[in-house]
Amino acid sequence: MKDPKSKSAAPGKQGGLNAEIQSRIGHQLRAMYDDVVRQGVPDRFADLIRKLDASDASPQIGNADEKNDGRE
């Protein structure tokens, strides 16, 4: 443990990473990711798909907002 090259203690033993650290990394990664997933589908994308769907025959993508389906 007094290896002059390693200023600070390396986690776990050599080679394999400490399982606890790995599980923390896994948790944080998923927490970060799931925070976004939980936001669901923003209107922007639901509208986009709906519009493309409505204009099925003519694949016009460029012109947005003239139609507001669904509500009212």
Added chain:
Amino acid sequence: MPLTNALRDDILASVPSLRAFAISLSGNGDRADDLVQETLLRALANIDSFQPGSNLPAWLFTILRNLFRSDYRKRRREVEDADGSYAKTLKTQPAQNAHLEFEEFRAALEKLPQDQREALILVGASGFSYEDAAAICGCAVGTIKSRVNRARSKLSALLYVDGAEDFGPDETVRAVIGGSGG
């Protein structure tokens, strides 16, 4: 296959995870949503090339990743997410303590090489198998496994080795990995 209602619904259902992937890749919420939008347009324009019964999320993720990479090459070295715009995209702010830890984690993730970061996210967060992740990234399964392993080592060195900041990530990783080399 043609765009059926079911397929359209499946595409919509993939949007939340596409966004999460895009944000983790780019570290920037606005840019991520542009990326998702472009992915959807690209997917719908090429819907005929989608094989019914194959993995739709994997197909969409592949499109998004390719768009990101070509975009990334153009924008290389442009402004990163210095002001934490990623955090602003989150509706639910984590509690104070958790928030700090979260920021630290996000910063560490951004220090990973792109190949390693995407492999780790696909396998560790999106829940793809190594095989799917390999298909998405267009590389061998073994390559994905080693990228994921290197990403984990590097993250753990960045986050959990005291004083890692003092001598920089590369030194840290060398120190940790060097110990296991022989």
